[in-house]
Structure formats: structure tokens, C-alpha cells
Amino acid sequence: MKIHSLYMFLFSVLLSACNTTPKYATFDEYPVYDGNDLELTYFPQSSAFRVWAPTASEVKLLLYDNGTEGGAYKTLDMNRSDQGTWTLTVNENLKGKFYTFQIKINEEWMDETPGMWVKATGVNGKRAAIIDFAETNPEGWENDKRPMLENFTDIMLYEVHVRDFSVSPNSGMKNKGKFLAFTERGTKNSAGEATGIDHLKELGVTHVHLLPSFDFASVDETKLKENKYNWGYDPVNYNVPEGSYSTNPYDPVVRIREFKQMVQSLHQSGIRVIMDVVYNHTAASENSHLNLLAPGYFYRINADSTWSNASGCGNETASERAMMRKFMIESVVYWATEYHVDGFRFDLMGIHDIETMNEIRAALDKIDPSIFVYGEGWTAAPSPLAEEKRAVKKNAKMLDNIAVFSDDIRDALKGSWMHAEIPGFVSGTDSLEESVKFGIVGGTQHPQVDYKKLIYSKAPYVNNPTQIINYVSCHDDMCLVDKLKESKPADATDEELIRFNKLAQTIVYTSQGVPFIYAGEELYRNKKGMHNTYQSPDSINQIDWNFKTTHKDIFDYYKGLITLRKNHAAFRIPTQEMIQKHLKFLDLLTPNVISYILSDHVNGDVWKDILVIYNGNRKAVTVQIPEGDWNLVCHDGVINLSGISVVNSTTFVVAPSSCSILYVK
Numbered sequence: 001m002k003i004h005s006l007y008m009f010l011f012s013v014l015l016s017a018c019n020t021t022p023k024y025a026t027f028d029e030y031p032v033y034d035g036n037d038l039e040l041t042y043f044p045q046s047s048a049f050r051v052w053a054p055t056a057s058e059v060k061l062l063l064y065d066n067g068t069e070g071g072a073y074k075t076l077d078m079n080r081s082d083q084g085t086w087t088l089t090v091n092e093n094l095k096g097k098f099y100t101f102q103i104k105i106n107e108e109w110m111d112e113t114p115g116m117w118v119k120a121t122g123v124n125g126k127r128a129a130i131i132d133f134a135e136t137n138p139e140g141w142e143n144d145k146r147p148m149l150e151n152f153t154d155i156m157l158y159e160v161h162v163r164d165f166s167v168s169p170n171s172g173m174k175n176k177g178k179f180l181a182f183t184e185r186g187t188k189n190s191a192g193e194a195t196g197i198d199h200l201k202e203l204g205v206t207h208v209h210l211l212p213s214f215d216f217a218s219v220d221e222t223k224l225k226e227n228k229y230n231w232g233y234d235p236v237n238y239n240v241p242e243g244s245y246s247t248n249p250y251d252p253v254v255r256i257r258e259f260k261q262m263v264q265s266l267h268q269s270g271i272r273v274i275m276d277v278v279y280n281h282t283a284a285s286e287n288s289h290l291n292l293l294a295p296g297y298f299y300r301i302n303a304d305s306t307w308s309n310a311s312g313c314g315n316e317t318a319s320e321r322a323m324m325r326k327f328m329i330e331s332v333v334y335w336a337t338e339y340h341v342d343g344f345r346f347d348l349m350g351i352h353d354i355e356t357m358n359e360i361r362a363a364l365d366k367i368d369p370s371i372f373v374y375g376e377g378w379t380a381a382p383s384p385l386a387e388e389k390r391a392v393k394k395n396a397k398m399l400d401n402i403a404v405f406s407d408d409i410r411d412a413l414k415g416s417w418m419h420a421e422i423p424g425f426v427s428g429t430d431s432l433e434e435s436v437k438f439g440i441v442g443g444t445q446h447p448q449v450d451y452k453k454l455i456y457s458k459a460p461y462v463n464n465p466t467q468i469i470n471y472v473s474c475h476d477d478m479c480l481v482d483k484l485k486e487s488k489p490a491d492a493t494d495e496e497l498i499r500f501n502k503l504a505q506t507i508v509y510t511s512q513g514v515p516f517i518y519a520g521e522e523l524y525r526n527k528k529g530m531h532n533t534y535q536s537p538d539s540i541n542q543i544d545w546n547f548k549t550t551h552k553d554i555f556d557y558y559k560g561l562i563t564l565r566k567n568h569a570a571f572r573i574p575t576q577e578m579i580q581k582h583l584k585f586l587d588l589l590t591p592n593v594i595s596y597i598l599s600d601h602v603n604g605d606v607w608k609d610i611l612v613i614y615n616g617n618r619k620a621v622t623v624q625i626p627e628g629d630w631n632l633v634c635h636d637g638v639i640n641l642s643g644i645s646v647v648n649s650t651t652f653v654v655a656p657s658s659c660s661i662l663y664v665k
């Protein structure tokens with residue numbers, strides 16, 4: 001026995017003899033476990049349990065036959081081990097069984113918990129499951145590969161809720177509301193046009209970004225017939241897929257296998273998969289699976305001992321504490337390796353500390369540097385952790401290769417997220433040009449942008465355009481169609497609303513950075529004017545696939561934008577330096593008109609010079625353009641990459657509320 005082990009042995013004997021609860025003056029003094037075998041290591045001949053519960057005086061392991069019903073068939077005492085952990089090995093094959101831990105603190109037994117590192121559960125995630133992960137792999141999983149990706153600026157994100165994607169009666173998909181809907185091919189809407197994964201392929205997006213798909217609380221997995229809906233920002237088990245999206249939430253293997261089938265199918269269609277991760281808070285506070293292991297430790301607490309609440313959901317986690325940091329790093333690594341997930345969108349990333357985010361990036365780089373990481377560079381409410389330590393957008397330059405959403409371009413284009421009635425640049429509002437230009441240069445430093453005039457930020461906040469997400473709408477607040485309608489000038493027609501819509505997304509897809517759309521925007525979806533539909537019924541949230549037929553013009557235009565971006569590297573410049581050198585704004589002397597040239601085959605583009613003009617005015621404008629044999633490829637709401645016409649004159653008319661794109665060979 002080594003001296004260290006002997007010491008630990010004596011220490012544990014002493015503690016268990018006295019049955020005391022170790023006391024630490026601060027959370028920083030808690031011992032840190034540095035192994036990678038927390039909670040369960042399964043072999044057919046034995047299962048080894050190790051739970052981190054440093055302040056417990058006793059810990060029990062409860063074994064069950066069932067994931068939800070009946071009492072424990074066996075209750076075993078765990079033994080104090082090193083670095084705050086408790087261990088026990090059961091020398092029998094426990095496959096198919098379930099377990100929980102229960103810890104005693106200050107003479108009181110806490111509620112049972114499946115732990116926080118738990119990777120498989122029964123229904124509603126209440127009990128951990130013991131399974132053989134080899135049995136969760138779909139056929140051919142060993143050959144599953146991430147589709148090619150060169151630069152982050154080549155990414156085109158498509159944010160979708162698992163249920164919205166397929167639940168509509170006209171989706172043509174059988175597995176409505178399930179992960180498996182993403183494996184169905186040849187599905188069609190009522191008019192026979194492609195839906196589902198075929199539609200995504202036709203549209204051309206590169207990454208599907210799934211709203212929370214880990215195990216969340218708000219949908220009761222035992223009452224799926226009630227069709228309750230939720231976005232899922234209420235985490236229960238971070239390392240387990242959500243049961244309601246599986247075809248059988250009672251069988252712990254099924255949800256895991258079906259999640260993998262979804263990833264495999266998207267990969268086979270050349271589409272990468274991103275998970276929305278919500279490590280910033282848990283659905284429960286006192287009784288969360290984290291808090292039942294080490295009360296208080298995983299959360300930030302206010303000076304007056306109340307739970308701090310930067311998430312606006314009742315609590316906020318403490319990424320700066322060693323074991324929470326370790327958990328977050330290991331969790332994303334787990335999803336990237338076990339499930340082949342290709343990227344992570346951090347909800348309210350501004351709650352997490354910069355050091356943790358950079359360690360996450362470093363850990364993912366070891367697996368594959370093309371895994372994309374981005375997040376919301378803000379919080380929902382104030383946090384007790386100093387702002388200079390947190391991953392908010394103004395600190396984005398300190399984040400290594402991690403992107404942030406640009407609310408500057410978002411609200412410049414469509415108007416305030418908070419005040420639905422306020423219109424933006426695309427609806428004819430004045431004085432938002434600099435914020436739009438900030439988006440065009442991908443949030444980087446550019447000599448022709450006046451940062452003092454931005455609506456939110458007052459300085460460039462990223463090192464390179466790979467660090468900015470350009471968008472005009474997402475699941476939050478109103479979707480684009482509803483927002484443009486709500487904020488429209490009194491005399492604006494329905495035809496104009498379509499112009500505003502196309503102009504907004506044209507700016508998103510032609511700007512430098514990483515473009516992002518909310519699923520269904522390409523079909524002119526609406527949510528009947530509702531804001532934040534996180535628990536609205538399917539009738540509001542579902543993608544109505546027949547819109548693809550009724551709004552064919554919109555779909556063709558969006559598809560055209562995506563093809564333009566895909567075929568033309570000039571819109572995907574990877575560095576700030578290249579943007580500074582090759583992107584020049586023209587001074588057209590007309591308010592609400594922004595124009596720039598991308599010059600000299602930038603980033604290897606086949607087109608020599610590209611002239612882009614956005615007209616935010618509701619009337620046509622005549623502008624002077626440089627001399628040249630210009631080929632017009634986007635004009636008055638139409639995209640045709642083979643060329644609409646040739647323009648030789650230096651006087652050019654841009655249609656109302658629209659974009660014109662011209663190039664010379």
C-alpha cells in the first residue's frame with residue numbers, strides 16, 4: 001500500500017468511525033476529483049460506482065429493477081474514498097438494472113439522485129440505468145464521419161426544435177416529434193414537395209442546430225399522449241437525450257440509439273449536428289441532481305445567501321468551481337465522442353467564465369478542431385461573478401475560436417427585440433447603417449465603420465469573422481414574419497413585407513461571419529404573432545410544410561442565397577485582415593443605402609469584383625456605380641447566378657427594399 005493510499009485509508013476509517021461531515025470554509029477548499037470514472041463504470045462482470053459527495057457523512061447506493069416503479073431491491077453503503085468521492089464495486093452483471101445515490105449531510109438524508117454524470121436513465125430521468133453502450137450503436141456507426149468543413153465561415157446554421165420539424169400533419173414523416181424523423185427520406189408535403197431531411201439538403205444548410213435535446217423537465221415522458229410542448233430550457237440530466245423525443249422513453253437504450261441514428265442520418269446527408277447546451281442553470285434548485293450531491297457547490301450564491309439568478313430561471317451554475325468546470329468539459333467531450341456531435345451552442349454563455357469556455361475549446365480541439373462552439377454573449381439578469389471574467393460578447397476577443405451572436409445586426413435589421421412595434425433598417429428606418437455595416441464586416445475592426453453609432457456595442461468585439469453569428473431571428477421573441485408585420489409602417493403592403501423579409505436574410509447571408517436562420521423562415525413561417533412560444537401548442541410552433549408550396553418564391557430566394565454563399569468564397573472570408581484589405585464601402589450619398597465591393601478574387605472567389613447594394617428605403621433609388629461590365633445576379637427579389645442582365649452604365653437603379661448584387665469577371 002502506498003503512503004498516499006494508506007493515509008486515505010486511515011482518513012476514511014477515522015471519518016466513518018466518527019460518522020462526521022467534513023467541513024470546508026469555502027467551496028474552493030472542496031477536494032477535486034481528477035479521475036474520469038465518476039459515477040459508473042460498467043463491465044459485464046462488475047459495476048464500479050464512484051460518486052463525488054465531499055460533504056456527505058454517509059452515502060448509499062440503491063439498486064432497482066425498474067426505472068420508475070417499485071422500491072430498491074438492494075441498498076448498499078458506499079465507502080469513503082479519495083478526493084471527495086465514495087466508491088463501491090458490485091461484482092455481478094447489473095445490465096438492465098437502475099440505481100440512485102443518496103447522501104447524508106448533517107444527520108439528514110437528502111433525496112435520491114441518479115447523479116450528474118449519469119449517461120442513461122429510465123423514464124423522466126429519475127433513476128440512472130445500467131446499460132451496455134455497445135448496444136446503443138446503430139448499424140454502421142463505426143463508419144460515421146463528420147462531413148467536411150474547412151473554415152467556420154463556411155458554416156450555415158439552421159436552428160430547429162426536434163418536435164417542430166416533423167409534428168405537422170403535412171410533414172409526410174412517420175416519426176412525428178421524434179429524433180427518428182431526421183432519418184426519414186423521400187418525405188413530401190401535400191403538394192408532393194420534399195420535406196424533412198430531403199428539404200434540408202435541397203436548401204443547402206451545412207449545420208442543423210437542435211434546440212435542447214438533452215433530458216429536460218417540462219414534458220412528462222409518461223404522458224406523451226397529452227402532446228405537451230416545451231422548448232426544453234429546463235435541464236435535468238445533461239448527458240442523457242430527452243426521452244419524449246424517443247419512441248420509448250422507458251427503455252434507456254432506445255433514446256440513445258435513436259439520437260445516434262439522427263446524427264448518422266444527417267451526416268450521411270452532408271449535414272453536421274449542433275446541440276444547444278444549457279449548463280447555465282438547472283430546472284430544479286434545492287433538489288437538482290447536482291445539488292443533491294454537494295449542496296450549494298455547483299451554484300453561485302448571492303451575498304445574502306439567496307440563489308443568484310443570472311439565468312432568470314431561479315438559479316445559475318458556477319462554472320468557475322473546479323468540479324462544475326470539469327463537468328462541463330467532460331460533458332461536451334462526451335457528446336462529441338459518444339454521439340459524434342459537431343458543435344455546441346451555449347445558452348446564456350455570458351453566465352460562464354472565460355477560462356472554462358477556453359478549456360472547453362481546447363478539449364474539443366483535441367478531438368477535432370472543426371467542432372464549432374458559439375453562444376449567447378449575455379445573461380438574462382445580473383450575475384455575482386465579475387463581468388470581466390465572464391464570456392459576454394464584449395469579452396469575445398478573449399475567447400479562443402468561440403463565436404457569439406450579434407444582436408447588433410439582428411436588431412438593426414428588424415428593429416428592437418423588446419419593442420415589437422419598432423421597425424428596423426429593412427423596413428425603412430433611418431440611421432441604422434453603421435450597425436448593419438458592423439454585421440457586414442463580421443463584427444471585426446474596419447476603418448469605415450463608425451462603432452460609436454452602433455445600437456448596442458461601441459466597439460468591434462471579435463478577432464475574426466469566424467467568431468460572429470449573423471442572424472435576424474431565432475426561436476426567441478417573434479419570428480421574422482411576425483416581427484416585420486407587427487412593426488410595419490402603416491401603409492406597407494403584404495408585397496412589401498416580403499421585400500423586407502428577403503432583404504433581411506440577404507444581408508445575413510452576404511455578411512461576413514457565420515449566418516444563422518430559424519427553421520421555417522425559408523417557408524415564410526409565422527407564429528400567429530406570438531412571442532416566446534416556449535410552451536405554445538404545436539399549432540403555433542410546428543413547421544407547416546405546405547408553406548413550401550404556397551411561398552415557393554420565398555423558398556427559391558432563400559435557396560438562391562445559400563447557393564450564392566456556398567459558391568462564392570468572397571462572402572466567407574475567414575480573417576479580419578482579409579476583410580480590411582478586400583472589403584471597401586462605397587459612399588453613395590443616399591441615406592439607408594449601403595454598398596460595398598469585395599475585390600480581387602478575395603478568398604479565392606471565381607468572381608473578380610463583387611458589388612453589393614442594400615436599399616433600405618421603401619422607394620427605388622438611383623446610384624452611381626463604378627465603371628465596368630457588371631453582371632447582375634441578384635435584383636428586385638430575384639436571384640439568378642447565371643445572370644439576370646449585363647450592366648454597363650454607371651447609373652443604376654436599385655428596386656425598393658431590396659438588394660442588388662453585381663460582379664465583374
Ligand code: CA
Nearest residue numbers: 215216217243
Ligand atoms: Ca425529460
